[in-house]
Each structure stands twice: as C-alpha cells, then as structure tokens.
Amino acid sequence: MNTTDQAYARIVQLNDERTATSMAKQVKDPESRFDGGVFDDTVGIAQANHVSTVSDLISWISSYVNPDSAHYHSIEVAERINRAVAFLLRRQHKDGTISLGSTNYHSPPDTAFIIVGLLQVHPLMKKDETSAIRPVCEGIETFLRRAVPAMRIGGCHTPNHRWVMTAALGGLHQLFPEEEGLVERAEEWLAEGLDFTEDGEFSERSNGIYNAVNDIMLYYAALYLNRPELLEPVRRNLNMMVYLTHPNGEVVTDYSGRQDFGNKATFVNYFLIYRLMAVKDGNGLFASMSDEAAKAMTHPGSSENQAMAGLLMYPDTQYLNVPRQPLPEQYEVMLNEHHPYKEQREQLKRVGHHGIVQHSAVHSAYGHPVGRYRDGKESATLMAAAPSFFSLRYGAARLLAVKWSTAMTPGIVAMDSLKKEAGSYHMKATLEKGYNGPLPTHARGKDSTWSLMPHQLRPLTHVQTHEVQVDIEHMENGWEFNLKAGEPEDVFTQITFLFSAEGELKGNGLQQTTNPQQFLWKNGDVTYESGQDRMILSGAAQDHTVELIRTDAHPLDCLAISINLLTPFEHRIRLTLEERKE
Template identity: 45%
Template sequence: MEPIIDKLIKLNDEWTEAGLQKQVTDPSSKYAGGVMDESTGIPRANHLGTPAVMAAWAASLVNPASRYYHHAGLLHALEQASDFMLRRQHADGTISLGSTNFNSPPDTAFVVGGVTQIYRLLERAEWPDALPAMANIKEFLTRTIPALLTGGCHTPNHRWVITAALAQLYEIFAQPELLHRAEEWLAEGIDITEDGEWTERSNGIYNAVSDISLYHTARAFGRPELLEYVRRNLRMMAYLIHPDGEVVTDYSGRQDLGQTFDLSNYFLVCRLMAVHDADPLFAAMADYAASFISRYKEGVNNHPMVGVLLFPSNLENVERDQLPQRYVKWLNFGHPMEEHLNRVQQVGHHMQIQHSSMHLAFGAPVVRIRELDDSVTMMAKAPSFFSLRHGKARLLGVKLATSFSPGVVSFDKLSADSSGVYTFHSVLEKGYNGPIPKELLAELAPDTKMSPWYLLPHHRRPFTHAQQFAITAEITQEQHAWRIRVHADEREDVFAQLTFIFGIEGQLTGSGIVPISEGRCFFQEGTLHYSAGQDAIEISSGAFEHRLPELREVPYPGGCQYAHVNLLSPFDHTFTIRLL
C-alpha cells in the first residue's frame, strides 16, 4: 500500500472522531444530526459543513483498514446526519451556504458533487446495514435535480461546479435532461488561457475547484477533451509554488488574495490526472500536495479519502519528475488581453453583473522566477507588482499608490526585453463630467423644483478636461539583488507612496524607520533591514518627500508589516533589494 494511503486512512479516522464529537445529538434540536461549524457553532448543510464530515464517515465505514469499519455507532451518526440534510434542504431542493447565498443552486451543486460520491461509495460496499442512510442520501439528491436543471450561478467557477454535479447525478439517475443542462453551461466555452490560468486567478482556492469539477464532468460524460484544460492549469501550478510549499496568491481575483495556502487541495486532481495520463509531473505534484494534508479542510466535493476509495489506482507505477526549482517562467504574455478588453463595450452589459465581478485582470501577464530558496513573482493588474521570498524572509509585496486616481496603481502592462529588464506601465486618466444635454433631460420630465441625482442619466454626460498621469516601474535582477526603479511623468505635486509589505514573523530595523502605528512605519532614508531566521533582505534607500501617513482608498490588512516611502511627482527613485 502506498504510504500516502496509510496517512490518509489515519487522518480520516481522526477527522471521523472529531466529527462525532461535534454532532448535535439532542433529538429536540432543529440541528439534530448536524455537525457544528467550528467558527459559528451552527451546523450547516454546505459543502464545508455536515456533508464534508459525512464523507469522512462514509469512507471510514466502508474501508476495512479503518478502525471505524462497519462501526454501528458511526453508521447511526451517518443516518442522523442524512436526516439533518433532508430537513435543512429547502422545498425547492436547494441548500443555503449559511454565511450568504440562500436557496443557492451553485452551493447545492458543491454539495451534490460530493454527496453523489458518498452514495456511490456506500452502494459499491453492498452493505445492507447502510441502506437507510443510502435511502436518505438518494432522496436528498433526487430533490436537488429540479434546482440544478433550472438554477443559475454567480461566479465563473460555479458553472463547472454545477456541470460536475449534473454529470455525477447523471451517473446515478441517467436522466437525459441532466446532460442537456450541462451542455448548456459547457456551450459558453472554457474560461482558461493557453498558459493555464482560470478567470478568477485563484491559485489558492478556485483553480482546484475548476480542475476537479471538469475532471468529473469529463469522466462522467465521456468528454476527454475537457481534461486538456485541467492539464493546462496543473502544469501552470507547478511554477506557482514557493520553496516552502506555499502557493502564489499575490494576484488572486478572489478571497485567497494574499492569504496563505498550500497545494493540498490539488492532491486528488493531481493524483487522478497522474494515473489517467501516466504523467510524471502530475505524480510528483500529487506526492508533494499529499505532504501538506494534515487536517480536514476540503469540501465534500474534493474529499481526498473518498476520492482515493471511489477511484482506486496505483500511483506507484507512475514515474516521478522533479518539481521545477530553477526557472524563469512567463505566463500569459501571448494572451490577447488588450484585444478582449477593447471588445467589452460591444457586449452591452455596461460592466454590470449581479453578485459577481467582471474579472478584468483575467489573462494579465505574470513572471515567476525561482532559484532554489529564492522565489519572485511579478504581476500586472494586481494590487502588488513584485513579491519575493528569500528563504524564510518574506517580502509579501511591493505596491504603489497615488492621489491622482486615489488608490493603488494596478499596472496595466508588463513587458520584458532581452536584457532582462521587466517594465510595468500605466497611464492613469481622470476627467470631469459636463451637463447632460437638454434633449435627454426632456425624456425624464424632471420636477423643476427638485432633481434627484440618482435619476439622472450620468452615462450621457460629456467628458471634459481629461487628465493623464503616466507611471513606470522597471525591475532588473542583479547578482544576489533586485533593482526597482519607479518614475512618473512631469506632472507636479501628485502624492505617491510606495509600500514594502513584509511578513509579520520577521524583524524590521533601520535608522531611517519612523513608526506610524502598529505594524506601519515610514522608510524615510538610508537602509532598511528585514530578517526572519537566518535569512535577511536589505533595501536601500528610503525617501520622505511629503508627510501623509496614508493615501485615500488604500487598504492595510492585518497580519503584515508595512514600510512606506513617500514620493512626490515628478519622481524617479531607485530601490535596491539585496539578498543576505
């Protein structure tokens, strides 16, 4: 037996026991049978709640290697949990996420994507004692079908989650309507670049969601061509891993932005694809991802133990490649992002979409550079344009903010030349809105005594006095150092602030550092020194050309240290980051 299987069995037994301790056993409670959520104390029917615990329980019950194999008490707990799911299911067949998204088809699809696997796992076991729980689970799934045949979504990945749910329901119920609805979603086309980046650019969460969803869609519907999109993303992800196993989240378009994630949620899809393709890189990624699985944190739709049991395979027969540790990787430099953005106005949605985002940064260029324990990311269309890991010393980001268009500059363009200079460029534009033409106002029949601002057709105002402000950042790699030059055009007196963002775990020192508040300081002059463990970064030199402690519309999330360099346009300032 593979070592990872032994590890998963042990962990799954631990998850099983932990879930039992959190189950509501009071029969008078409306939450009876549910498993309490750690953060709220309220049992939920969502994919991270009670169904995820049910997956661990089912895997333990049918696995002869588990200490809970055919355990009567655990089977009773599973039956009670399945009762809870039926009671928490709404009349329209949906469940609610709990934190938001009530009567939600996509959140129901997340649950269905895993509960179908629980049902098939129990069915395959041919264990008569499990029939009552199976009946409840099948009833739950049956009730979801109308919602998934008619329901919509919010985000890009929701389409593939719904499609995967339809595909796995089709395996059980064989209703042609399920296939037809899935084909309606698939007809929209797959939202991934040639280099493997999904719309949401979410390396920490939603890449893996889309990957595992399309894997099951391809498998259940016999659509192997869909696996090519999974391959693209996994191959890209091999270059988006820091030396300590943390994945790059510096430019995410979702809630994992700047948060810490490892590769563990890619374990199952890497394993399945490694076996399907006999691919040594995917096999190595599966091994590496497995090394980070230490506690239960996956949703029911991506449950590692259920996946291993339901789709058994021998990964030991697949050769292993070394994961890349020395590279310069350019991503999305060939993607026609500008062409696509130029067509936005033709679509007719006027940049409005309910409960979601346009994700206009999709396909923006990214450069990843890795040299063993040194890891660098450069990215356009992101709050930070440069980040660096030097061993344990973490420069989490470098961002530039201005008062011209108040807020952080998200550089539009990133280019690279043959001499190794990486250039970021943006032209900020801001103007003013003239009076609405009288003939358009006549359509409104306004009250001459009062004109509500929100009833006016602001999009018809002429644009006047357009102003521009051009900013460039140039980055050059030197021996054991990086040089960052930021410069602006000749416009005078635009307040700017360049910020170095460091991990909270390190020590920040320097004679030119002046505290502003907890975790924030000015870097006014001289050299700044940041160290963590035996690793250190030295940055020179600071500046203090104005006194503002912060600029408008610039957030400073907790858990970081911020060193601000105040610049006043026109500026041309060079920083040197030395790796010590």
C-alpha cells in the same frame, strides 16, 4: 490498496482522526432542528453545506466502508451517518436546494457541490452492502433525486459554479438515466465555452481555492459526460501550478480574484486531481506534485474534493508505477505572455454589462501576464492588473507586496501591462482623471435627483493623463526597482513594501506613523529579518509627509514601509538578499 502507498496510509490516518473529532461535535438533540448536524465553531450552529456537515459525513462514510480504517463497519459510525443524513434531508428545501449559510440561500450551485461529493461515496456504500448502511444509501438517493429539478433549471453566481453544476448534472444523469433534461442543461453550460488561457489560468485567478475546484469538477464532468476534451484546461492548469508554488509548499495568491487573495494557501487541494491525472496521462511531474501535496496535507478536504473518498472511489494502483519527475526549483517563466488581454479590455467596454455582473464579479484581470522567478529558496512574483506588482519569498523572510499608490485617481495603481525584455521586467499604467460638465440639453430631465441623472452623458473637462512605469531587474543577490512618473507636477506618490509581521524591521531612518505597523522611510538602509534570512532595502526618499494616500489601506497583519515621492521623478530602490551571519 497497496500498503506501500504512503499517501494512502497518511490520508487513512487523517480521515480517521477527522471522523473521531467531528463525531464529537455532532448535535444529538431530537428536539433541535440541528439534530444530526455537525456543530460549526465558526458560526455557532450546524449547517448542511459542503464545507461543514456534508464534508464530515463523507469522511465518516469513507471510514466506515474502508477495511483499512479504525472505524471500519463501526456500529457507532453507522448510527452517526444515519443521523447526519436525516439532518441533511430535513434541511433540504422543497425546491431541492440547500442554503450555504454564510450567504447563498436556496442555492443551486452549493447544492451541486454536495451532489458531487455524495456521488463519490454513494457507489462505495452500494458496494458495502451492510444492513446498517442500507438506509443511508436510500436517504442519499432521496436527497439526490429531490435535487434534480433544481439542477435542471438552476443558475449560478461565479465562473467556477458553471462547472460544478455541469459535473453534478452529469453525475445525476448517470445515477438516474430516466430523468430528462440533465445532459441538455449540462451542454448549455458547456456551450458558453471553457474559460482558460493558453497557459492554464481560469477566470478567477484563484490558485488557492477555485483552480482546484475547476480542475476536479471538469474531471468529473469529462468522466460522467464522456467528454475527454474537458480535461485539456485541467492539464494546462496543473502544469501552470507547478510554477506557482513557493519553496515551502505555499501557492501564489498575490493576484487572486477571490477570497484566497493574499492569504496563505498550500496546494493540498490539488492532491486528488494531480493523482488522477498522473495515472491518466502517465505524467511524472503530476505524480510528484501529488506526492508533495500528500505530505503537506492536514485535512482530507471538503466534500467535492475529499481525498479519502477519492482514493477509495478511484483505487488505481498504477499510480505507484508512474516514474516520478523532479519538481523544478530553478526557473524564470512568463505566464499569459501572449494572451490578448488588451483586446479583452476593449471588448469589455462594449459588452453591455458596464462592469456589473449581478451577485458576482467581472474578473477583468483574467489573462494578464504574471512573471515567476524561482532559484532555491528565492521565489518572486511579478504581476499586472493586481493591487501589488511584486512579491518575494526568501526563505523565512516574506515580502508580501510592493504597491504603488497615487493621489492622481486616488488610490492603488494596478499596472496595465507587464513585459520581459533583455532580462528585465517592464510595467506601465496610464491614469486619467477629468471633471464632469453640465448635462447636454437633450439629457436633462425634470427630476433633479443626482442618482437619477445620466452622468455618462456629461462632457469631460480638464482631463489629465498620468503615466507611471516600473522597471525591475534581478541582480546577483537581489532585485532593483527603477520607478518613473511624469506630469502632472506634484502628484503625491507612495511606494509601499509590505512585509510579513512575524519578522523584524531595523533602520534609523524609519519614522513611525499613527499606524504602529506603518513607517515612512526617510533615509538610510532598512533591514527586514525573519529566521536566518534577511532583506536589505536601499533607496530611501521623503519628498512629502503624507502618511497614507486617499482610499489606500494597509493590511493589519503587515509591517509597512512607505517611500514618499513627488512627481515628476525617477527613483531607484535596491533590495538585497542575504543570510544572517551568526
């Protein structure tokens, strides 16, 4: 490996550090069923899954086979590896699966995550050929062969699981070409069609976790199955992610459909796939993104996307020769602007599952528009079909969300649409609520149990329609919000600005509620400061004194400022950005 590759040197160091710290947590008790596993502090036991023991195992193997590692051909590491593989084999169920632990017992997709990870280090061990590692190769091959039946017939839960299963099936076919049905099963998953928009968004809209999973799994599937067309959504997603990164390296998670929603996440999980695709396409933008991800990396990654194993498995020295392209720091883009999300909403009513996908989610927000504005340290996100419609980073000052809550439905309003016209952003939502009449004669049964009645057949009475709208315009030193709502009259409405708790709020017109971190904004300006950066809100109102709209809730780690409005209304709020003056 070229020693001028700074990313490689950093990841060798990180992987060696992880090897040392995780080996210290390995259970060494022959009487324990967890012997050989790595103790997981978050659950209090060792687990044989892709984010715990197997992830550590892959770090150890990567250190053992790497001549640049401080643990290269270490006898102690070899012993630890053998013990961990024995643990993995004991925890594998008779049907060939493993259990995730936090959920998903006897899980084909979670087994597939492990398979893909082990397939990255198996060739490295075969090539190493030391006697200490030979039993490990045999043990891993045993695990993989036992898993074949589960992959051949197993199902999944989430959209990304399909591509994890596909990658695992393709890799097993390469390793065991005599096993029948693996490619055919992969083709069944692929026949469903790949779920990506023209701009590269996947179904789960998970910029912090599952985009990277989809990307790396489709890369492996393309490689194993000789299907280069599977790389097209990868390219599009990687291009999209360039515009979903804040100045500090965090990615936008404000509209995710998965557990990264609203949480801090960086793009370090994209390190390997950006690097692989930079070499494949000679793409300087991808190379620059991979470089930045390497600088932010503090951990080599989970088993299926392990940076050290990936660099050893695919040691392409051409990466250093890809001309770097500067990353954009000033842009204004609309993502999914032309996606037919309205047509999809209508199809959803007719598809037949009635919004229920067993053990999963519908992800009906897929394809809705997202606006991104970036200028230096200012980074704003505008979004439809999400719990909030606006978020903003200005240096150290973080406005995590602006949300609209109404007593109409009641609860948070997710905007139906987002359009950009003449330099302004326009969002709308239409809410309806009526009352259920008696069941028609033909729908009445002998059973009076409420839960067994065909409520979908009840006629609606007194249906009320409520339209809301927000127009957002970027000004020279901030943003302006024009909020509009019509009939019915006297609908309690609350606009809430959620700021990160590490900052400080100032304002004489703030009234603290029973929640010590929530304030009603009655009058005057409000200032939020963090570090050297400041946001100033103008446009207070208090048309009513409701502290929290029914079914709404604020995150515990936020400072919430709520403006109380009563319909009908048109109200303007100004958000000014400035640096603190010493």
